[in-house]
Structure formats: structure tokens, C-alpha cells
Amino acid sequence: MSDVVQFSKRGSIGIITIDSPPVNALGHAVRQGIADGIAAGTADDDVKAIVLHCAGRTFIAGADITEFGKPFKEPGLDAVMNAMEQSTKPVIAAIHGTALGGGLETAMACHYRCAVATAKCGQPEVNLGLVPGAGGTQRLPRLVGLEMGAEMNAGGAPISATVAKDHGLVDEIIEGDLLDGAVAYAERLVAEGAPLRRVRDIEYPKDIPADLFDNLRKKYAKIKRGFEAPQRNIDLVEASTKLPFDEGMKKEQEVFFECMMSVQSAAQRHLFFAERQASKIPDVPKDTPTKDIKSVMVLGAGTMGGGIAMNFANAGIPVKILDTTQELVDKGMSIVEKNYANTVKKGRLSQEKMDQRMGLISSTANFEDVGSVDMVIEAVFEEMDIKKDVFGKLDKFCRPDAIMATNTSTLDVDEIAAVTSRPEQVIGTHFFSPANVMRLLEIVRGAKTSKEVIATTFKVAKQIRKVGVLSGVCDGFIGNRMIHGYSREAVFLVEEGALPQQVDAALYNFGMAMGPLAMGDLAGLDVSWRIRKRQAATRDKNLRYSPIADKICEMDRYGQKTGGGWYDYKPGDRTPHPNAEVEKLILEESKSLGISRRDISDEEIIERTIYALVNEGAKILEEGIALRASDIDMIYISGYGFPIHRGGPMFYADCVGLENVYKRVCEFHEEHGAFWKPAPLLEQLAKEGKTFNKLG
Numbered sequence: 001m002s003d004v005v006q007f008s009k010r011g012s013i014g015i016i017t018i019d020s021p022p023v024n025a026l027g028h029a030v031r032q033g034i035a036d037g038i039a040a041g042t043a044d045d046d047v048k049a050i051v052l053h054c055a056g057r058t059f060i061a062g063a064d065i066t067e068f069g070k071p072f073k074e075p076g077l078d079a080v081m082n083a084m085e086q087s088t089k090p091v092i093a094a095i096h097g098t099a100l101g102g103g104l105e106t107a108m109a110c111h112y113r114c115a116v117a118t119a120k121c122g123q124p125e126v127n128l129g130l131v132p133g134a135g136g137t138q139r140l141p142r143l144v145g146l147e148m149g150a151e152m153n154a155g156g157a158p159i160s161a162t163v164a165k166d167h168g169l170v171d172e173i174i175e176g177d178l179l180d181g182a183v184a185y186a187e188r189l190v191a192e193g194a195p196l197r198r199v200r201d202i203e204y205p206k207d208i209p210a211d212l213f214d215n216l217r218k219k220y221a222k223i224k225r226g227f228e229a230p231q232r233n234i235d236l237v238e239a240s241t242k243l244p245f246d247e248g249m250k251k252e253q254e255v256f257f258e259c260m261m262s263v264q265s266a267a268q269r270h271l272f273f274a275e276r277q278a279s280k281i282p283d284v285p286k287d288t289p290t291k292d293i294k295s296v297m298v299l300g301a302g303t304m305g306g307g308i309a310m311n312f313a314n315a316g317i318p319v320k321i322l323d324t325t326q327e328l329v330d331k332g333m334s335i336v337e338k339n340y341a342n343t344v345k346k347g348r349l350s351q352e353k354m355d356q357r358m359g360l361i362s363s364t365a366n367f368e369d370v371g372s373v374d375m376v377i378e379a380v381f382e383e384m385d386i387k388k389d390v391f392g393k394l395d396k397f398c399r400p401d402a403i404m405a406t407n408t409s410t411l412d413v414d415e416i417a418a419v420t421s422r423p424e425q426v427i428g429t430h431f432f433s434p435a436n437v438m439r440l441l442e443i444v445r446g447a448k449t450s451k452e453v454i455a456t457t458f459k460v461a462k463q464i465r466k467v468g469v470l471s472g473v474c475d476g477f478i479g480n481r482m483i484h485g486y487s488r489e490a491v492f493l494v495e496e497g498a499l500p501q502q503v504d505a506a507l508y509n510f511g512m513a514m515g516p517l518a519m520g521d522l523a524g525l526d527v528s529w530r531i532r533k534r535q536a537a538t539r540d541k542n543l544r545y546s547p548i549a550d551k552i553c554e555m556d557r558y559g560q561k562t563g564g565g566w567y568d569y570k571p572g573d574r575t576p577h578p579n580a581e582v583e584k585l586i587l588e589e590s591k592s593l594g595i596s597r598r599d600i601s602d603e604e605i606i607e608r609t610i611y612a613l614v615n616e617g618a619k620i621l622e623e624g625i626a627l628r629a630s631d632i633d634m635i636y637i638s639g640y641g642f643p644i645h646r647g648g649p650m651f652y653a654d655c656v657g658l659e660n661v662y663k664r665v666c667e668f669h670e671e672h673g674a675f676w677k678p679a680p681l682l683e684q685l686a687k688e689g690k691t692f693n694k695l696g
């Protein structure tokens with residue numbers, strides 16, 4: 001047998017054990033090993049049934065994604081599954097951990113499936129821009145029913161073993177040791193003369209609702225806007241009702257390979273690895289000691305502070321909220337409570353869970369209490385002097401080994417750390433609003449931040465279910481530094497001839513969660529207005545500056561919170577409606593700036609805004625502020641609503657071709673001036689025919 005798959009016997013039961021860490025993926029050696037195991041079990045007259053089980057933390061978690069796009073080596077998964085399904089002796093899958101993708105497909109090619117109650121089963125291929133390639137769309141709906149089968153394929157979410165049992169996907173839940181239980185179950189099946197149940201033979205009911213698939217297609221067109229794979233999954237499940245099983249399987253394989261060659265799948269696979277790569281810091285090795293964070297204090301009881309605190313309570317970590325007065329603290333606590341209560345009202349959280357979480361959040365107005373916790377996260381007003389004052393006090397009262405984190409979104413973490421006697425304990429943790437919802441956490445490494453503090457902060461990010469991405473210190477760090485150019489170009493485009501709704505629609509159709517001007521309205525236009533006013537004296541007067549956003553603020557239009565900004569909003573409704581006065585202001589401004597307005601194509605809108613992100617991203621990469629292009633992609637996907645199926649701005653640029661992006665950036669530089677100075681790294685890679693990310 002192979003190194004990663006072993007065949008053994010317990011009495012009359014043959015056991016195929018896959019031991020291919022980390023997740024027993026179906027690489028070539030595993031496929032070959034299973035095929036050999038089935039052959040060995042079939043050839044041995046003493047073997048009456050075969051159990052397929054995995055060592056380590058999980059059952060097979062799918063095909064080996066790292067093999068995708070590489071030359072294929074026989075046997076294919078379909079051949080292995082045929083051998084299992086056609087085996088003359090019952091084959092029983094024994095599931096623990098996660099049976100995902102090709103893993104669940106392998107289990108469904110077995111005659112019976114048993115699982116421990118904690119196991120999970122799913123077809124998550126759609127999250128990689130794929131359809132299953134080994135029967136997921138053909139076998140799963142035959143077992144669990146058409147609607148559930150289609151939902152599991154199009155949505156990609158796994159179900160628990162107990163739900164799987166209720167729906168016929170799992171036949172037996174095993175208590176205690178899985179292998180012992182699976183062998184006993186196999187012996188029972190043999191003793192009972194249980195039939196060789198083949199999922200392919202299950203017939204669908206005759207009365208399939210006529211609109212079932214159209215309704216699902218509509219649903220997924222809405223919730224997975226712009227994604228191709230969910231639709232293709234639904235089509236294949238529908239095909240399973242119309243085609244004989246083998247033809248359905250053939251069709252599924254064709255679509256699987258088409259999807260695998262698609263840009264969307266390449267983007268989603270890129271992000272799968274980007275997410276896992278982000279926490280790997282070259283000079284902070286995996287075995288760097290970390291501290292267990294068992295208590296946290298958040299400074300500042302505002303919306304941000306409350307949102308940050310909720311993350312910890314949700315993860316079961318006790319957290320205190322501190323502010324200067326009891327009144328502010330009470331107000332903050334009531335906002336948190338209201339937030340949870342809303343989630344309960346929507347049915348997404350039980351009252352019991354809410355009570356548990358609220359029970360983990362306490363409050364104080366006594367600064368000295370910071371001395372009682374393992375980690376402090378400061379979320380006070382974004383002013384350097386205030387931050388310095390706070391950190392000076394933290395230095396005085398925090399325990400020597402406490403992590404002192406700042407939630408600043410722009411300020412110099414080193415300058416903040418310098419007021420303490422222990423800058424190695426200071427780090428930036430930049431949460432994104434709403435902090436209890438957004439997945440991104442920019443982890444800002446100061447010049448003196450210790451490796452232990454970095455490693456611990458990444459561990460904390462994982463505990464609170466955030467994607468931690470490392471950034472160096474610079475104005476705005478990675479995400480906000482890049483967004484400046486994106487928003488700037490959106491406003492310049494408005495000045496040159498587009499209306500806000502055209503700019504926003506072009507980017508929404510590109511796949512952004514919302515357009516940049518609507519995003520400004522959501523965030524509050526007064527925030528950046530205040531910053532611009534502060535920077536006015538030092539602004540380079542030779543650089544182009546649009547006064548439109550300032551003038552909108554002068555009309556007391558700060559965005560959604562004041563009922564209007566770039567757009568109007570009706571009370572309780574976030575739908576933007578164009579405003580005639582704003583449009584008049586825009587036309588007047590173009591005129592007074594001497595700009596003759598022109599028709600602007602959606603293509604130009606996308607190039608101007610997205611390439612502004614890319615050009616700045618290239619500078620950030622070159623300066624070493626970001627470790628890798630895929631980190632920038634993760635930031636934009638998890639914090640800025642960049643479309644997942646485009647893989648992030650840097651991956652998108654790679655797909656467009658850096659020579660094409662560079663050419664346009666040079667043209668914009670010529671037409672629109674200094675903002676567009678091409679990043680040297682972009683120029684270099686474009687000229688060398690290279691990419692930001694390693695592709696393929």
C-alpha cells in the first residue's frame with residue numbers, strides 16, 4: 001500500500017485508513033491508496049465488508065486543491081468511486097471532522113455512511129468557484145432531496161452529522177470511538193445481509209415542483225450576485241432529474257472542468273490560500289510563544305468600542321468596556337444590548353445566547369481597572385494627543401505583560417508606542433465598522449512590537465473569527481491608504497461628467513458591495529471633511545482638489561445619518577435616491593472649474609477607480625508595508641466589499657495583465673497628473689511580463 005493509505009483487517013472487516021495530513025485531501029497517492037485498498041478487500045475471501053476511515057483531525061476534506069490546474073495522474077476520483085460503488089462487499093464510510101467536497105462524494109459512493117455526531121458534511125466547491133466533479137450534484141440530492149441537495153451545492157454550507165442523519169445522508173451516528181463503532185456497524189450489516197445500497201439507484205419522486213429550480217436560481221442570483229458557480233450547481237442538480245445517472249455524472253465533470261478554467265474559480269482558489277497565508281509572518285515562526293488572552297478591556301464606549309467588545313463576548317472571552325464617565329459607559333452598554341436584541345428579533349441569535357454574551361461584558365469608569373486584563377484595545381477619539389495621553393496612562397496601570405493595542409485607523413503606531421516604557425507590547429488592531437460584523441482586522445506592527453505580541457494578536461484574531469492581516473506603519477495603513485485614490489477618482493469622475501449614480505452603478509455592477517459615493521454616505525461625509533479641513537494648510541496646492549464633497553457637507557448633508565449626502569435617504573431606508581440640488585451643485589462646480597463635462601464610460605469608471613487601488617497597492621507592496629499582494633487582496637475582500645469572484649484588486653490586475661494596467665496608468669498620469677505616477681513595482685513587473693501574485 002502507499003505511504004498515506006493503509007489496509008488492515010479486524011476479524012472479517014477490512015479497514016482502509018487514510019493518513020495524509022493535514023486534511024486527508026484526495027491527492028494522487030490517496031486516490032491510488034483507496035483503489036488499492038478496495039482491490040485488497042475484494043480479493044480477500046475473509047473480508048466481508050470494508051470500512052473507509054481517516055486518521056488525524058478529519059475525514060477527507062476534498063480534492064487536493066493544490067493539484068488543480070496541474071497535469072492529471074490516474075486514477076481519477078471517478079474510477080476510484082466506481083470501484084467502491086461496484087464492490088461486491090459493503091463499503092462503509094466512517095466520518096469524523098469534515099467530509100467535504102470530494103470527501104463527501106467519496107462517502108456517497110460507499111454503500112453506507114456512519115459518523116460521529118460532531119462531524120460535518122458539505123459540498124463547498126461553490127466557494128472555490130466550482131461545481132463538484134465526482135457526483136456531488138448527482139448523488140447528494142438523491143439522498144437528501146432535491147431542494148436541500150441544490151441548496152447544499154449552491155450555498156456550500158455544511159450540515160451537521162445529526163441533520164445529515166435526519167435527511168438520509170448519514171445512516172448511523174456512532175457514540176464513542178469511531179473506528180470501533182464503524183467496525184461493529186459493518187459487522188451488523190454483514191450479519192443482517194444488508195443490501196449493497198447504491199445512491200445512483202435512488203429514484204426521485206415524480207412530483208417535482210415546476211418552479212423549484214427557477215426559484216433557486218433567482219434566490220442565488222440575488223444573494224450571490226455576479227457569481228457563476230451557484231447557478232451552474234443548480235443547473236446540474238436540475239440535470240440530475242432529467243438525465244440518466246451516468247450522463248448526469250458526465251455533464252457534471254464537463255462543467256467542473258469548465259469552472260476550473262474560469263477566472264472566478266482561480267480568484268476564489270487564490271483567496272482560499274491567501275486567507276491561510278495571511279497569518280504566516282516570515283520572521284515570526286509558527287512556534288513563537290503566545291499568551292492566552294483570557295480577559296480584555298476596550299477603551300471607549302462608542303459604537304466602535306461596543307462593536308469590538310461584542311467580538312470577544314461572542315468568542316466567550318470576558319471583556320470590559322471603559323469610558324470616562326458612568327453615563328458614557330451606560331450609554332455604550334445599552335447600544336451593545338440593543339444590537340444583540342436586534343439579532344435576537346431577527347431570529348439569528350437565541351435569547352439564551354444573548355444573555356450569555358451580555359453576561360461576559362462588564363463596564364467600568366475607573367481607568368485603573370486596565371490593570372486587571374491581559375489585553376487592552378483603545379478605541380478613543382482619533383487624535384494623536386488623546387491617544388498619547390491614553391497610552392501614557394496605560395503604561396502606568398497595565399500589567400507588565402499586557403498587550404496594549406490601538407484601534408487607530410490612520411495614526412502613527414510608533415509615535416503612540418513611544419510614549420510608553422514598553423513599545424514592544426504595543427500593536428495596532430484596526431477593526432472595521434461595524435466591528436462586530438466585518439471580518440477584517442488589520443494588525444499593525446510597530447517598529448518595536450515584539451514577535452510574541454504579533455503572534456498572540458494573530459491568535460486572538462482567529463479566536464474572534466477575524467481575518468488578521470499584517471500591515472506596517474504608514475498613514476492609513478494598507479486599506480485606508482489605498483481607498484483614498486479610489487474615492488478621489490470617483491469624485492473627479494463626477495466633476496468630469498458622470499453623476500454619482502453612474503459611478504456607483506458601474507462599480508456595483510463590477511461587483512463592489514456598494515459604490516464609493518454611497519459608501520461615503522454610509523460612513524459619514526463629515527469624517528473625511530474634518531480630516532481635509534485639518535490638512536488644508538499643508539495640502540500641496542499644485543495637486544488637483546475637488547471641492548464638491550466639502551460643499552455637500554456645507555449643506556449639512558453628512559450622509560445617511562442626516563437623511564442625505566451624495567444622495568437622499570428616506571427614514572429607516574438605506575436606498576439612495578439622487579438629489580436635484582446635489583446634481584445642480586455638481587454641474588456648477590464643473591463649470592466654475594472650467595471643466596466641460598463629457599460622457600464617461602463605465603469602463604473608464606472602473607479603470608480609474610480600481611487602477612488607483614492597484615497603483616497604490618503596488619507602492620505599499622514595494623515599501624514592505626504589506627508582506628504580499630495576496631494580503632492586500634484579503635484586506636479588500638474582507639474589509640472593503642471587493643467582489644470575491646474577482647480575487648481582490650491585485651489579483652484582478654494580474655488577470656487584466658499588468659502590462660495593460662500599467663499602460664492605462666501611464667495614460668492617466670499624462671492626462672490627470674501627479675496622482676497617477678506609476679508605482680515603480682508596477683512598471684517593473686509589467687515590463688518583465690510578471691504578476692503581483694503567483695498565479696497557477
Ligand code: 3H9
Pocket residue numbers: 022023025058061062063064065066077098100101102103105124125128131132133134136273276277
Ligand atoms: C473538491 O473536492 C472537488 C471535488 O468535487 C471534485 C474532484 C474531482 N486541498 O483551513 P485550515 C490545507 S474541491 C489542499 O487552516 P482548519 C490548507 O491550505 C475541495 N490543501 O484548517 C492548510 O494548509 P497550511 C472541496 C488543503 O482546521 C491546511 O490544509 N473542499 C485543502 O481551519 C489546514 O487548513 C474544500 O473546499 C484541500 N482541499 O479547516 C474544503 N483543505 O497549513 C477546504 C485544506 O499549509 N478546506 N488544505 O496553510 C477547508 O474548508 C478547511 O481547510 C477545513 C479545515 C474545514 C477542512
